[in-house]
Amino acid sequence: MGGQRFTLRASVSTDDPEAVRPVLEERLPLGSVTAGRDAKEFLLRSELVGPSAKELNRSLLSALRRAEKRTRLRSEWTSGGVTERFFDYVSKGQRPARAEATDGAERS
Numbered sequence: 133m134g135g136q137r138f139t140l141r142a143s144v145s146t147d148d149p150e151a152v153r154p155v156l157e158e159r160l161p162l163g164s165v166t167a168g169r170d171a172k173e174f175l176l177r178s179e180l181v182g183p184s185a186k187e188l189n190r191s192l193l194s195a196l197r198r199a200e201k202r203t204r205l206r207s208e209w210t211s212g213g214v215t216e217r218f219f220d221y222v223s224k225g226q227r228p229a230r231a232e233a234t235d236g237a238e239r240s
Contacts, residue, residue: 135182142176142207143168148200155199159192176207185209185216186223193220 140163146152149172156165156174163178182188189207196203207218210229217224 136184136211137179137181138185138188139210140176140178140180140188140207141210142205144174144176144196144203144205145172146174146196146200146203147172148202149174151199152196152203155195159195185211185218189218190221 140160144152144156145168153165153174156176160176160178160180163176166175167173168175180188182191188209189205192207193203193205196205205218205220209216209218213229214226215229216226
């Protein structure tokens, strides 16, 4: 079962970080999961393979919500020179990928 390779950059906020962290670490074994600005936020960087950004986003958010219902996901999935953005399950559009989205550099 093939798919496209996507680079994920995302933030997750939740009411129960202890329940969500193991799900993130299981779903993103080769990525990085770091604490955000406060104790209830995680910053994610990873690469995943899947059929589409929408399906990967849905799968990740569904797994997180099984662990903690009140979890929010803001994500950017980049593949093939295009970045697709999502807030929870809702697509917020596409744009051409910027150089830092593909080389791992942080945005300001």
